[in-house]
Amino acid sequence: MIQDPTDEYIRTIAAHCDLAGKEVLEVGCGTGRITRDLARHALRVVAVDPDEATLAKARAAVPAPNVRFLPMPDGVLDFPPATFDVVIYTLSLHHVPLAQMNESLQTAAGLLREGGVIVVVEPGAGGSFTEAKERFGAGSGDERPARAAAIRAMHGLDGWTVGETVHFRVQFLFADEDDFIATKLPDFGEKPEVYRQEVREFLARHRMPEGVVLDAGRRLNVLRRG
Numbered sequence: 001m002i003q004d005p006t007d008e009y010i011r012t013i014a015a016h017c018d019l020a021g022k023e024v025l026e027v028g029c030g031t032g033r034i035t036r037d038l039a040r041h042a043l044r045v046v047a048v049d050p051d052e053a054t055l056a057k058a059r060a061a062v063p064a065p066n067v068r069f070l071p072m073p074d075g076v077l078d079f080p081p082a083t084f085d086v087v088i089y090t091l092s093l094h095h096v097p098l099a100q101m102n103e104s105l106q107t108a109a110g111l112l113r114e115g116g117v118i119v120v121v122e123p124g125a126g127g128s129f130t131e132a133k134e135r136f137g138a139g140s141g142d143e144r145p146a147r148a149a150a151i152r153a154m155h156g157l158d159g160w161t162v163g164e165t166v167h168f169r170v171q172f173l174f175a176d177e178d179d180f181i182a183t184k185l186p187d188f189g190e191k192p193e194v195y196r197q198e199v200r201e202f203l204a205r206h207r208m209p210e211g212v213v214l215d216a217g218r219r220l221n222v223l224r225r226g
Helices: 008-016 033-041 052-061 098-110 128-136 144-155 177-184 193-204
Strands: 023-027 044-049 067-071 084-090 112-123 160-162 166-174 211-225
Touching: 008 033, 008 112, 008 166, 008 211, 023 033, 023 098, 033 044, 033 052, 033 067, 044 052, 052 067, 084 098, 098 112, 098 144, 112 144, 128 193, 128 211, 166 177, 177 193, 177 211
Parallel strands: 023 044, 023 084, 044 067, 084 112
Antiparallel strands: 112 211, 160 211, 166 211
16 A cells, blocks of 8 residues: 555644644654654654554664654654644644643643744545445544544643644555455455445445545644634
8 A cells, every 4th residue: 555645734724834844743653654754844844653663663664874763652742842834734633632632732842942833644435445434444434423523622621722734645555456355454344245345346446546545535634822
């Protein structure tokens, strides 16, 4: 699978947040797909994730000298105050436990220098990949309740203003149907035959010469003090 082959994430982030010369904390870096692009724009990137195995993949994929990958096992952002210019949640705020979302944002705010911003990139509505998640439980499955909670948490951050919502789309390129199944539906073989047939019919509708191409809606908000 190739996530975001057209680099829509960094194009959208950079268009709404100045990264040049900035020190950036990326919360929920995953395997480093967006970290790699952040490093090309920012002075320094500290990327954190709760999963050590995922971090190992990220370190291997992004050997940039201005990137440091760190574990965040308990979800706490443990850095001195005023360490960063930008804190960016890359598709991660909705994964923070509901009881800790507000605390996470408050902590992020305290890590920022004067004039610093919080950037929140979250799943949006629509798209064939989103349909596969909600219909077949692909990947992390139906995240609509968690997404709604993340939006409420953003708007509940006291002393901060949530900027306009920027909507955009990203693509996911799979070599073929089996690539999608292997990466997003690990228990596919245990499912009923009717389910398996529906999945294959769905994927066949999205086959292109380069492979199976799915897309997903995304949303970006920049939070500023005041």
